[in-house]
Amino acid sequence: MITFESVxxxxxxxxxxxxxxNLQINDGEMVAIVGGxxxxxxxxxxxxxxxxxxxxxxxxxxxxDTRSASVAQLSRKVGIVFQNPxxxxxxxxxxxxxxxxxxxxxxxxxxxxxxxxxxxxxxxLEEYRKLSPLMLSGGEKKRLCLAAVLAWDPxxxxxxxxxxxxxxxxxxxxxxxxxxxxxxxxxxxxxSHDIEFIWPLQPRMIIMSAGRIIADxxxxxxxxxxxxxxxxxxxxxxxxxxxxxxxxxxxxxxxNVYEARVWLMNKIRGR
Amino acid sequence: MYWVASGFLFQRVDSIIQRLDPRVRLSxxxxxxxxxxxxxxxxxxxxxxxTIISLALISNIAKRMxxxxxxxxxxxxxxxxxxxxxxYGLITSLxxxxxxxxxxxSTSFFFLTTSPDELECVMKWFRLPQxxxxxxxxxxxxxxxxxxxxxxxxxxxxxxxxxxxxxRFYKRIKNLIPILVPxxxxxxxxxxxxxEAMEVRAYGATKKPTSLYVLKMSNKDKFVxxxxxxxxxxxxxxxxxxx
Numbered sequence: 001m002i003t004f005e006s007v008x009x010x011x012x013x014x015x016x017x018x019x020x021x022n023l024q025i026n027d028g029e030m031v032a033i034v035g036g037x038x039x040x041x042x043x044x045x046x047x048x049x050x051x052x053x054x055x056x057x058x059x060x061x062x063x064x065d066t067r068s069a070s071v072a073q074l075s076r077k078v079g080i081v082f083q084n085p086x087x088x089x090x091x092x093x094x095x096x097x098x099x100x101x102x103x104x105x106x107x108x109x110x111x112x113x114x115x116x117x118x119x120x121x122x123x124x125l126e127e128y129r130k131l132s133p134l135m136l137s138g139g140e141k142k143r144l145c146l147a148a149v150l151a152w153d154p155x156x157x158x159x160x161x162x163x164x165x166x167x168x169x170x171x172x173x174x175x176x177x178x179x180x181x182x183x184x185x186x187x188x189x190x191x192s193h194d195i196e197f198i199w200p201l202q203p204r205m206i207i208m209s210a211g212r213i214i215a216d217x218x219x220x221x222x223x224x225x226x227x228x229x230x231x232x233x234x235x236x237x238x239x240x241x242x243x244x245x246x247x248x249x250x251x252x253x254x255x256n257v258y259e260a261r262v263w264l265m266n267k268i269r270g271r
Numbered sequence: 272m273y274w275v276a277s278g279f280l281f282q283r284v285d286s287i288i289q290r291l292d293p294r295v296r297l298s299x300x301x302x303x304x305x306x307x308x309x310x311x312x313x314x315x316x317x318x319x320x321x322t323i324i325s326l327a328l329i330s331n332i333a334k335r336m337x338x339x340x341x342x343x344x345x346x347x348x349x350x351x352x353x354x355x356x357x358x359y360g361l362i363t364s365l366x367x368x369x370x371x372x373x374x375x376x377s378t379s380f381f382f383l384t385t386s387p388d389e390l391e392c393v394m395k396w397f398r399l400p401q402x403x404x405x406x407x408x409x410x411x412x413x414x415x416x417x418x419x420x421x422x423x424x425x426x427x428x429x430x431x432x433x434x435x436x437x438x439r440f441y442k443r444i445k446n447l448i449p450i451l452v453p454x455x456x457x458x459x460x461x462x463x464x465x466x467e468a469m470e471v472r473a474y475g476a477t478k479k480p481t482s483l484y485v486l487k488m489s490n491k492d493k494f495v496x497x498x499x500x501x502x503x504x505x506x507x508x509x510x511x512x513x514x
Contacts, residue, residue, distance in 0.1 A: 051426050071429045080430045086460065087420070088427040090452035100449070104432030134456060148431070 001026055002048055002156065002187070007057035009043055017043040019211040021057070027155075028185045030178070032198045032219070035208035036233040041191045044208070045158050048189075049078040061156070076105055079154030083161040085141035088148075089133040094125055097133050098148045105152050119147040138165040146177070156187040163194045171197055199237035200256045207232045281386055281415070288330035292492040293389040294396065295499075299326070300381035302503045307373035309510050313362055316369045323376050332383040336376055339383070343375040387412050392486050401480070409465070417458060424453045 004023040010016045017040045025031055033041045046052040047059045050066040050073075059066040061074055082088060091097040098119050102112045120126045123143045128136060133144055142165065149157065159178075163171050171194075178188050178201060192198055198205070198219065205222050207215040215228050223229065223240045236244075239260050243249060250263055283289070288296065303323055310316040327333040347368040354364035385393070387408050394404040425435065428449045435446050488496075 046426070049430055051429065070434070072432045072434050075430050075432050078430075080427075082423070082427045082430070084423070086457050087424045087453055088431065088449075090449045090456075100433075101431040104434075152432075 001060075001062060003060040004044075004047070005057050005060070007047065007054045007059060009047065009052060010055045017211050018047075018054075021211075021213060023206070023213060023216070025187060025189065027187055028182065029187055030182055030201060030203040031187075031189045031206060032201070032203040033189065033191045033206045033208060034193065034195070034198070034232065034234060038210075039208040039232075040211040041208055042160065043211075045080065045160065045189065045191055048074075048156070048158060049080055050074040072104065075154070076152070077154055078156045078158065079149035079152065080158045081142075081145050081149050081160065081162065083164060085138075085145045088145060089141060091133060093130045094128045094133055094136070094144060095120070095130065097144060098151050101148055101152050107152070115151045115153075119151045122150075123147040139167065139170045142166060143170075146174075150181075154186075156189065157181060158189045158191070160191045161193070162190060163192060163197045175201060195235060195237050199239070207234070281383075282335070283386060284331040284384075286330045288326065289384055291495060292486060292488050293385050293393045294486065294488070295492050295496050296381055296384050297393060298496060299499055300377055302499060303377035303380060304374065306503075306506065306510065307370060307377050309507070310370055310373060311366065313366055315510055316366050316373065319373050320369060323373060323380065326380060327376070330380075330384050332380070335383055336379060339379050340372060340376055343372060347371045382411070388484055392482065392484050395482065396486055405474075413458070413461075416461070417454065420457050421450065421454050424450050424457075427453075 002023070002025040004021045007018055007021040008016065009018040021044065033044060035041055043052060047054060047066060048061060050069055050071045053067050061069075061077060064074065064077075066074060089097060091100060095116055098116045099112055102115055107115070120129055123146065125140065125144060125147060128140065128144075133141065136144060142162070146159075146162075162174055166174065175197065178190075181188055190198060190201075190203070202219055205215070205217065205219045206213055207222065207228065209232055214231060215222060215225070222234075223236050229236065239257065242260075246264075248264075248267060250260075303319070303326070306315075306319045306322070310319045324333070327336045350371050351364045351368035354367050355361065359367070382390075390411060391404055391408045394407065395401075429435065433446060433449055435443070435450075437443075438446070
C-alpha cells in the first residue's frame with residue numbers, strides 16, 4: 001500500500017511541484033495519473049521509490065517511510081519504467097541489460113538465468129538476446145525496459161508515459177500485459193496523456209493540476225464532469241464522445257470498441 | 272545535484288551589468304582574470320575576491336555563481352591541503368586555494384551574464400570562422416542539457432538498484448559505467464539530430480549569413496569600458512610593484 005500524508009515538495013529552485021497531497025493506493029489497484037504538463041505527475045511518482053523525498057509530510061510504501069529508506073531498498077518493491085529508454089540502456093547485449101537490476105538486488109545466478117529467460121520469452125525479445133540494446137527499435141527498447149523491471153518482480157509497477165512511440169499493436173500488447181499483472185495482484189500506476197489507452201483499462205483516475213489532486217475517482221465518472229475535463233486539459237475518449245453524439249447512455253460503460261459495438265448493434269436492432 | 276546542475280542553465284536577469292555590451296563584460300571578466308592570476312598575497316586576493324563578489328551581486332548572479340563554484344571548491348580544498356602538507360604555511364595555502372576560486376569565478380562571471388546569442392556575436396566580432404563559433408556556442412548550450420540528462424540517467428539507474436555512493440573506490444568508478452554510456456549515447460543522438468535539423472533549415476547555404484543580433488556600443492558602454500581600464504592599470508601596477 002502507498003500512502004501520501006500531506007506531502008508538499010519544493011524543488012531547490014523554489015518551485016513547489018506538489019502541494020498538500022493526501023493519497024492512498026491499495027494493493028492490486030490500477031491507477032492512472034493524468035494532468036497537463038507541469039501538473040506534478042512525474043514528481044509524484046518519483047516520491048514512491050524515494051528518488052525525491054517530501055519537503056513536508058511523508059510517503060509510506062508498505063509501511064516503510066521513504067525518507068529513511070534507500071532508493072535501492074524501495075526499488076525492490078517499486079519498479080519504475082521511465083519515459084525515455086535511452087536513459088537506461090547501456091549493456092553490451094539485451095540479456096545483460098535484464099541481468100543488471102537482478103544483480104544489483106543480489107539474486108542468485110540460477111534465479112537470474114530463469115528470470116532472464118522468462119522476461120525474454122514473455123516480451124518477445126528472445127531473438128535479440130545477444131544483440132546490443134542500442135540496435136533495437138524504439139518500441140523494442142521500451143519493451144526491453146519493461147522486461148528489465150519486471151524481471152525482479154516488483155510488487156508495484158509504475159509506467160511513465162508507456163505509449164510514447166508505440167504503434168497500435170504494441171499498445172494493445174501493453175494493455176494485455178497490464179491486465180495480466182493486475183490478475184497477479186500487482187499494483188499498476190500509469191502516468192500518461194494517452195486517454196484512449198487508459199480508458200479501456202477502466203482505472204481509478206487521479207487528475208492533477210498545479211501540484212494538487214483535483215479529482216480522484218473511477219474513470220467512467222470523470223468524463224461526465226465537463227468543467228473538470230477542461231481544467232485538466234483532457235479530451236474525452238472517442239467512445240464517450242460517440243455515446244454523447246448518439247445521445248445514448250449505456251447502463252454500464254463499455255470500455256472497448258468490441259463490447260461497445262455489440263451493445264450498439266443490439267440497440268439498433270431493438271429499434 | 273539538481274541544485275548544482277540548474278546553476279549552469281543560462282537565466283536572463285535584468286541588471287546594470289547584463290544591459291552592458293557583451294564586449295564590455297568580456298573585458299571586465301578578462302581584467303578580473305588577470306587580477307586573480309597575479310594575486311599572490313592575502314591582501315591582493317581579498318581585494319580581488321571582493322571585487323568579483325561585488326560584481327556578482329550587482330549582476331544578480333551571486334547564487335548561481337556559488338552553485339557553479341561548488342565543484343571548483345573541491346579542487347580548491349585539495350590545493351589548500353597539498354600546499355599545507357608541502358609546508359607552504361597556512362596563509363600561502365589559503366591564498367593559492369582562493370586564487371584558484373578567483374580564476375574560476377572571474378571567467379564564470381562572463382558566461383553567467385552572457386547569453387549564447389551574445390556569445391556568438393562576440394565571437395563573430397573577433398572574426399572567428401562560422402563553423403567554430405557554431406560548434407562552441409552549441410557546446411555551451413549543451414552543458415546544462417547534458418547535466419540534466421545525467422541526472423535523469425542517474426535516477427533511472429538508481430531505480431534499478433544501482434547504489435552510486437556505496438562500495439570501495441574501484442566499485443564506485445565501475446558504477447559510473449551505467450551512467451556514462453547512456454549519457455554519451457544520448458549526446459551523440461542529440462547532436463546528430465541537431466545536425467540534421469540545421470541542415471534542413473539551410474545551415475551553411477550561404478558563406479556570409481546575416482545576423483539576428485548586431486552589437487552596438489552605446490555611450491554608457493564606452494564610459495564603463497574607459498572607467499574600468501582607468502581603474503585597472505593602476506591596480507595592476509600596485510599588485511605588481513607596490514604591495
